[in-house]
Amino acid sequence: MTRYLSESAPCPPACAACRLRRTGVFTPVAAAELEFIESFRSGTLTVQAGGTLIHEQKPSGKLFTLYGGWAFRYKTLSDGRRQILNFLLPGDLIGLQQEFSDGAMHGIEAVTDISLCAFPREGLWELFRRHPSLGYDITWLAAREEGMVDDNLLSAGRRNAAERVAMLLMHLHRRLERLGLAQDGSVEFPINQQHIADTLGLSLVHTNKTLRRLQQLGLHVIRDGRLWLLNPQALQRLADYYDAPPRKVPLL
Amino acid sequence: MTRYLSESAPCPPACAACRLRRTGVFTPVAAAELEFIESFRSGTLTVQAGGTLIHEQKPSGKLFTLYGGWAFRYKTLSDGRRQILNFLLPGDLIGLQQEFSDGAMHGIEAVTDISLCAFPREGLWELFRRHPSLGYDITWLAAREEGMVDDNLLSAGRRNAAERVAMLLMHLHRRLERLGLAQDGSVEFPINQQHIADTLGLSLVHTNKTLRRLQQLGLHVIRDGRLWLLNPQALQRLADYYDAPPRKVPLL
DNA sequence: CGGACATTTGACAAGCTTCAAGAGAAGTGG
């Protein structure tokens, strides 16, 4: 069983001791806001790898911040076809859309064991009222996530199989790198080919053949639950994907 | 030249006289907030059909509320392949992501002549601070738009051509209906088959053949710039698309 | 060793794209 760095321990009881905030990846937050976040938090929980955090049809009464591990948002058609909308990594806010758009249901499933902080959804308005800067941050996070879905839609709609794979590998590698989860040029990579297929809108078989081809071309290696980008430039050209430079992101 | 209801006149000078707010489609807003919105607004503008409101590479310094007409958000690959992310209809807020996610650029293009209210992007923080309820509304709108992109991603990734077309026709019809823009069972439909193809991730030719087929099956008719859903139930089954009941939405 | 699951490969079918070209509608200018 491969262990993943990002899983590690459950959230600490105090936000002041939060491992994520010490990474320097997230925007610093004033003491008053931090205190509010801690009082706002209703608890922590963990979900096993493969478990469902939010059911597609049944909205959750909570918001979550992913503390450790990988998860994904998805939608399914009634005959079982599944589309992964985007992956969730440590620091991501979960469940915001459920609070708002009454329709547009989606589920959240854990890839690895995950640990989360939970917040009561009723408290969200209070947060906006008492700490507008946190409300602003939440809007920031929502816009950022939408940007990721935009990218995936461009892939699914207009890129061919090889380009989609290249795009996804680049995208995930960059996100993990920014989180400080890269080691020796590789990042943890707990998803399987079915996840990749469901993300890219491809069949499992074709995803496998495409991954194989790119790997044999020496563009990347996936082994032992880790991903190496051996030729990032070629991948970038192939995917036609040029992201903005890293930037600190808010953390609730 | 077909005239579209939703185009009509440019925005009135006073928000109190706003045609959109009289429709009953949007959530009522308190007098203080309305006053702030009006003072926040930096002006109005119009863009011709086919014109570009926001260039893909060059973020705009403004936010907009679409007052009349149709527009769309899109991204392109460097070789010209274009993906429409979602359509913008009266009442939609435009340009929020640009404010936040520094990467993830997208453009906005007018389908019909459009008229808009413009807001300075620097004022957004002030809005959150002084009127948290408006900040909350903006987050609501952001989450709602993400939900639409989610739906489109499910289509592009997992639905076949006929299902995608059915889904899009249902989706647009519903949105227009909720805006009170349905007349005699039909809605204005100013987009052409290239727009549809770029939305669904299909080629123009295949889009045409699929539209033709559904129309000959008696599911819908598109004629004279209007859309009729002749068999909504069949379309709904085909698309496997069940939206939430209408609900009032915020309007900035 | 046996079972469950992920990966891999080949063969074939199907859906979709591309290429090519014609028809119809609308606007332009002589």
Add this chain to the structure above:
DNA sequence: CCACTTCTCTTGAAGCTTGTCAAATGTCCG
């Protein structure tokens, strides 16, 4: 008023990408 251009819609044919079916291999774990 009519040629002319432009744009959109339409249709057929051929080819390629991707999906489906089937089965083998490998790995992990009980």
